[in-house]
Amino acid sequence: MATKQSFLLSCALAGAALTFGGCAGNGMGLDQSGRPLPAGGGGDGALTADFASIQQHVLTPICTVCHAGAAAPQGLRLDASNSYALLVGIPSTEVPSILRVKPGDPDNSYLIQKLEGHAAVGARMPFGGPYLDAATIAIIRQWITDGAQRPAAAASRGFSVGTVVPAPDDMLVDAPTRLVIEFDGELDQTRLDPSSLHLEAAVNGVAADAVPSRRAVALTVPTGNARALVVTPLSPLSPGRYRLVAGAPPDTGLAGINGVRLGRDDAVVLTTFEVLEQP
């Protein structure tokens, strides 16, 4: 009986091994991190000393193999939404007296010490290798030496706008309580500045592009869909014409839209709509 059980169990184990063997994905439709490509293809180019490039070429494809999700070692999540906030100016958990990234000082940044293999505690990263080559580490060092600036690549690449609700020129009986914009790439909630978008209302029925008054809004990236941005007016919208305008400073997450690099003097109208008078 025991022999029969052993035989069946060993067959099951061998079968499972053979089943799993040869199952590596062909990567079709995926970027180098194994994530689905955004519409129109993903960003590319050589590694440069800016955070977005480091995220794209190093942190996402290499580090997030382990450092992602709720079990990320040391609680250090290095996905694009969390990495900057958890790296720069944050004490390391292994040696709290050393910052993970100390702007301007790569030698005393724990990230560099772990990558170069001379950290005070623990193994060299990436755990088990292969380790980053000297040229790659030098670029990360340069980014830290330059002050470990916030990511700006998303701004330079920018986003294209897909669906917008309300759609352009919609005439609405009921005032919308929220507006939704869908982009072609994932947004970073932590980098959204309240000034990234604003809602302008026409004054006294004059055309919206005449003398607008701004309405305060809250910006939210919903859980489960980082490509969407929810714009919530902080006060009810009265009847009239409105337009939603993107005009963000270049260091925020929405600094480029539809090919226009936004600055304080540039703006892109995302939609216009009208809230009708109640009969």
Place this chain on the structure above:
Amino acid sequence: MSISRLAFSACWMLLAFAGAARGEPYLAVQQGYACSSCHVDPTGGGLRTDFGIVFAENVLPATGLPSSVPAWTGRIGDFLRIGGDLRASWNRTEAPNTPAQQQSSLDQTRVYADAAVIPDRLDVYLDEQLAPGNARTMEAYARLNSPTTGWYLKAGQFYLPFGWRLQDNTAFVREVSGISMTTPDTGIELGFERTGWSAQFDVSNGAANAGTGSGHQVTAQAVRIAGNWRLGAAASFTNSEAGNRNVEGLFAGVRTGPVAWLGEVDLVHDAGFPEGTRTLAAALGEANWAIARGHNLKVTVEYYDPDRSVSQDQQTRYSALYEMTPLPFVQLRVGYRRYRGIPQSDPENRRQAFLEVHAFL
């Protein structure tokens, strides 16, 4: 043997060799033993018991030591037991479009101690990593035992029980589950060890919650151990600021003649990703062929799906490893690993050749 001679022997062994003290679960499957037969920690790994030392001296190696060489016991007096674990390696890694890397490194130097404060009732256990880097406490806990009933209570910092406690912490099942011998956690463990059964229930902070001051992890595992097979199930729930995480695992081992087979399948639901919950899966199949005494050939096939909702992103890993134990407490390993993943990722398609030297006490 005097204490000074014991200490000298310990230092000599630690300095003369580089290696790892952990036995591997295949040995337990080959022999039909529970982990607690050979290790002080009931869940395996680390300091050896008297039986484990006798096994390492007389059963594991190809040849024993001359009778003129005093036997290592690990005991200092009646109350203290010590051990150690070193590992050094040379490896060469090749990946597409990347210059080959090769290096030698001292991977691990650990010392263990167990003080029987009240013999058979209360133990204090310490696992200290001395290298690489500065000293770091990996495990430090007190364990209250009830020898007559099989129950024990552990409190402090220790490794959580989940699946096969593999020597290779880079195995997909260990990385994906997030529970390995690189991730000690702080909490309590209620355990049960009786003939044919091993079970644990843990409540801990959650290793990934380090530094956050919030969250917790609950882990449970049960293993049925028979003469030539065993079957286990494990589950873990983590609450963290990043999101909740559930891990479920099934693992089994069986011996057929000279071959010990191991298998494990883990499924993870993790809400800590920016886009929401992601489901991950990992599996391990391993065969260990005891070619002759002191000689083992290990072949593993591993599978990893980093996101079940994304197609064509799976990875596999194949390993072949020859393990030789020429003398007691010394192991040599030479092996080759082949990773396969999506073609646009160079690291996912790397190849590794490695040579490891292990020594342990």
